[in-house]
Amino acid sequence: MFSTASTNFVEEVDHGGSLIPVSSLNDTIALLTVVVKRKRFWIWQRPKYLPTDFTLNDILTGDTPVKPGVIETDFIKYNGTYCDNIQGTLGTNFVQSNVSLGGKDSSKLQSSFGSLKKEEVDVQKLLRDSKDRVLDMSHGLVRQTKEKHKQAFGIVKERIVTTQPCSVIEDVQQGGQCGGGLSFCGSKSPKVSLKENATLSKDSNITMEIPIQTTIAYALIELEIQHDGRYELCLMSDTTGGFEVDGPTRRELMGVSGAPAYASEKTCLGEDLEQLSHHFQLLSSLPTPIRSSLLQRIPQVMEDRGAVNLLQNVLDRMCEEKRPPLCDLTTTESQKQNIQAVLDLVEQSGQVELAKDGQSTSVLTALHLIASAMDEMTSDCLALLAMCCSRTVVQALELLVQCMSKNKELPLNSAGLAALIEDDYEKTRSLFACFNVSLRRDGDTLRTEINQQPGNLPLVLCIVVRGLASLACCS
Incomplete structure (x- = not known):
């Protein structure tokens, strides 16, 4: 429910851009939060993003934390309503019987996020503060992520947050009808006649109250990490991060199960x-x-x-x-x-x-x-x-x-x-x-x-x- 609302929000305000919708309210996403970017089963799929419980400072060596400046700006006021309606009927007639079936589904998702603000790190200061800093390669998160292929680190450089209590409301109505008549006839007149009409319905209305300072979407800056723990920030949108590997690497055409990499020609x-x-x-x-x-x-x-x-x-x-x-x-x-x-x-x-x-x-x-x-x-x-x-x-x-x-x-x-x-x-x-x-x-x-x-x-x-x-x- 919340995941659908945040995805709709990103599709509306930043379609094809850098914002990533938050999939769970249980994820705590602050600036500099470390997010694992995992490539998917097929090469052409968009990657999956897994927020962690750690920030960049948690996985750095040394006692001096990185403290880039934070820039806050008003973003937009957002309220969205999305409706789906599905309806169908089926009727069948036999010589002495008839059956009719009908069904209807309707759903409405209303996202009232209200006024939102954007928080961004000062990337130039982050770049200066990251100079000569080293990741702790023995840290459990770093070690476990490095062991798995096709994973990279990103840190949250921007997030969209709520500025007031808001809500997501889902209203679902499901209904069905069944009607029929059946007659058993002898040589002269009906002996048994059955008629039945039934209606089934199921409604649900769920309201999710979202507190202030909840992250709705975020953007990352990826890290290119060397063997010794030194790292560079991937400043260009077409530059991806990852861990340095031993020996020369080559880009595979085939994916995990035979999916080709995309080419525009x-x-x-x-x-x-x-x-x-x-x-x-x-x-x-x-x-x-x-x-x-x-x-x-x-x-x-x-x-x-x-x-x-x-x-x-x-x-x-x-x-x-x-x-x-x-x-x-x-x-x-x-x-x-x-x-x-x-x-x-x-x-x-x-x-x-x-x-x-x-x-x-x-x-x-x-x-x-x-x-x-x-x-x-x-x-x-x-x-x-x-x-x-x-x-x-x-x-x-x-x-x-x-x-x-x-x-x-x-x-x-x-x-x-x-x-x-x-x-x-x-x-x-x-x-x-x-x-x-x-x-x-x-x-x-x-x-x-x-x-x-x-x-x-x-x-x-x-x-x-x-x-x-x-x-x-x-x-």
């Missing part, structure tokens, strides 16, 4: 997708009932940004042979059911594996790939994509992804593109724009153009569309 994007093709091939080879169920459930998870994050986290843990119980997940009951249904389908097909070019993948890894890409998306991107998840539209989107990755044009009369005519075309154009891709009509031709922006959004779009299209394929 279309030719490289096509090569990256080709290296992931065995994941999509495995999904398309699943039995039709499993593929159909996954294609139904995954878009339902997309309707809630928090549910996407939870699904990714559960699959992440399952890849490490750990699985948190769903009862610990804070989301609506319907989304728990959707997540559980996806996990059940993973377990049903979990023994299916595919080997290609010396690489092996499983259904768990393939779905973790899709969920991790979804987790990189904003709420707006997810909402747009969820509206484009019918079987015919997904297959048409795959044609556009192929066009984008291979630097080709696509005739409008191409087989399979009929689903993108008129209203669906505008949805698709807006969807691609969310991922820094322009979709243009030029006469009878469709063209795609990747806008050169930092990040991995074009690749993320391609992965999710290819994954959904693999589930939508006819076999």
Whole structure:
């Protein structure tokens, strides 16, 4: 709940910037707090940030603390309300019976953070104070972080804090209706007649009071650490920190489980997708009932940004042979059911594996790939994509992804593109724009153009569309 509110805040005020949303009220984040930056399962994923209980001064040698100046400024006054409404009905009629089902979910998250202020360290003074200072390489936090690969230290250089007591309010309403009539008839007249109508509902209203001086978001400056404990501050946004390693290092193209590093050129994007093709091939080879169920459930998870994050986290843990119980997940009951249904389908097909070019993948890894890409998306991107998840539209989107990755044009009369005519075309154009891709009509031709922006959004779009299209394929 708080995590969703802080994430929404960062998306609104600093989308694509340096601010990191605070994920837990239990995290104490002050200026100079040490945060561990952990690279994720797939190279193109955004890193995970783990605040620690230590500050920079706690892990320095010597008795003289670093005391950079602090600059305080008014930031903004923020109040946000986010609503989701989902409604559906299903009716079935037989010769002498009928059944109707209906469901409705609505949720509203209201974040009233009020007036916020920004606290920043004086980086120039921090740079001077850090000169000739040395980290205690025997400190438990330093030693344990260094032992694990793909981790780096950052220190909090800026934070956004509340200046007054404020609140986050979540209002969830869930309801369902079931109605039916059933008649058993003899040769002349009905002998038994049953009629039943039932309504189920579940409402919750949770208010979280947030005290003054609570950190909502923060920004880091990373440390490049040498063997002897000397360190440098990474002052440029494109410079990352880490621990000095023995011997020459080279950048690996492949990630932990075969994910390619992102490149902005279309030719490289096509090569990256080709290296992931065995994941999509495995999904398309699943039995039709499993593929159909996954294609139904995954878009339902997309309707809630928090549910996407939870699904990714559960699959992440399952890849490490750990699985948190769903009862610990804070989301609506319907989304728990959707997540559980996806996990059940993973377990049903979990023994299916595919080997290609010396690489092996499983259904768990393939779905973790899709969920991790979804987790990189904003709420707006997810909402747009969820509206484009019918079987015919997904297959048409795959044609556009192929066009984008291979630097080709696509005739409008191409087989399979009929689903993108008129209203669906505008949805698709807006969807691609969310991922820094322009979709243009030029006469009878469709063209795609990747806008050169930092990040991995074009690749993320391609992965999710290819994954959904693999589930939508006819076999």
